[in-house]
Structure formats: structure tokens, C-alpha cells
Amino acid sequence: MQTIAYTNEILSELTRTLKQVDEQETEQLTEAVWNAGKVFVAGGGRSGFMAKAFVMRLMHIGLNPYVVGETVTPNLEPGDLFIIGSGSGETKSLVMMTEKAKDIGATIAAVTTNPGSSIGQLADIHVNVPAQAKGENTSGKSVQPMGSLFEQALLLIYDAVVMRLMEKKETSSGTMYGRHANLE
Numbered sequence: 001m002q003t004i005a006y007t008n009e010i011l012s013e014l015t016r017t018l019k020q021v022d023e024q025e026t027e028q029l030t031e032a033v034w035n036a037g038k039v040f041v042a043g044g045g046r047s048g049f050m051a052k053a054f055v056m057r058l059m060h061i062g063l064n065p066y067v068v069g070e071t072v073t074p075n076l077e078p079g080d081l082f083i084i085g086s087g088s089g090e091t092k093s094l095v096m097m098t099e100k101a102k103d104i105g106a107t108i109a110a111v112t113t114n115p116g117s118s119i120g121q122l123a124d125i126h127v128n129v130p131a132q133a134k135g136e137n138t139s140g141k142s143v144q145p146m147g148s149l150f151e152q153a154l155l156l157i158y159d160a161v162v163m164r165l166m167e168k169k170e171t172s173s174g175t176m177y178g179r180h181a182n183l184e
Helices: 003-018 023-035 043-061 090-105 118-122 148-169 173-177
Strands: 037-043 064-065 080-083 107-110 123-128
Touching: 003 148, 023 080, 023 148, 037 043, 037 090, 037 173, 043 080, 043 148, 043 173, 090 107, 090 118, 107 118, 107 173, 118 123, 148 173
Parallel strands: 037 064, 037 080, 080 107, 107 123
Antiparallel strands: none
């Protein structure tokens, strides 16, 4: 198969996967972000990169988002939202963070392929993404390696949440650009 043919297969997989994501789950996540005092987002590896992209757009909207583990991230408090993007829902460091966030009294949202996982069981909000995660024995088989399908779907879900929040806040891309980094 040639490169563009792979691109078409990836797009087909993403379309098939995202059509299976429950609209009510994504709306619940959107409402939780909208109503949160602060939003904390975490993920390991490439899922963590998707989290950083999401936090950047939330900041552009004018919300109070943070990437867990960054030096400028404040403390988590009751009433805050902790979003974990994890295909397996079993990454040990993320499970420990989720347990601590739960003990603090934050609302927990899991975006995962495995809602029955350790993280999924701790979560108040679930967005189930039927996509292949790291292993081959997970939901949503993919021609792509490892967790690529999950990670791509995660970014698109996060971007769709951003668009819903833009709508709720009645903001535009132009307004958001005013918050874009200017020391580049």
C-alpha cells in the first residue's frame, strides 16, 4: 500500500471509531469542563501530547487549564476537574494520580478504551473510545501501530469539546488568537 492509501485507511478508521463514541458522554465532559474551577489534564506518552494540545486550546478560550506535572501547575482542589486520557486505563502513574485526585474531591473524567479499568472505575465521567490501544487484544482493531488510533481519536474528541466550549462561550478563533503566545 502507498502512503496516501494509508492516509485513507487511517481516516476510515477514525470515522468508524468516532461514530461509535457516545454523544451524551462527550456532552457530559464538555459540561464538566465548562463548570470546573480549574481543569487538570494528564496522559502518558502520546496521549499526554494530546492532553497538552487540549490544554493549550482551553487556555486560548480563556479557561483555567493545566497539564499535570508541569512546573507552573497549581494544586488540585475540590470542584476542579481531572481528565485522564489513557487507552488502557491501567498506567500505574495515572492510576495513582487519579486515586489522589479522587481523595481530594475533584471530579474525575476518563477518556479511555477501557471504562472498566482501574481509572475507569474511579471516574465520575466516562468517554469510551472503541479504538485499539497499545495491545492487539483491545477494542477497535487498527492497521496502525500500537495506540495510534486511540491517540488520534483522543485529539479529535478534545478538539470537538473545544469547539462546543467556543460555542457556549460565544468566542471565535480570532478572539482565541489574542491569547496565543507572542514571545515566539
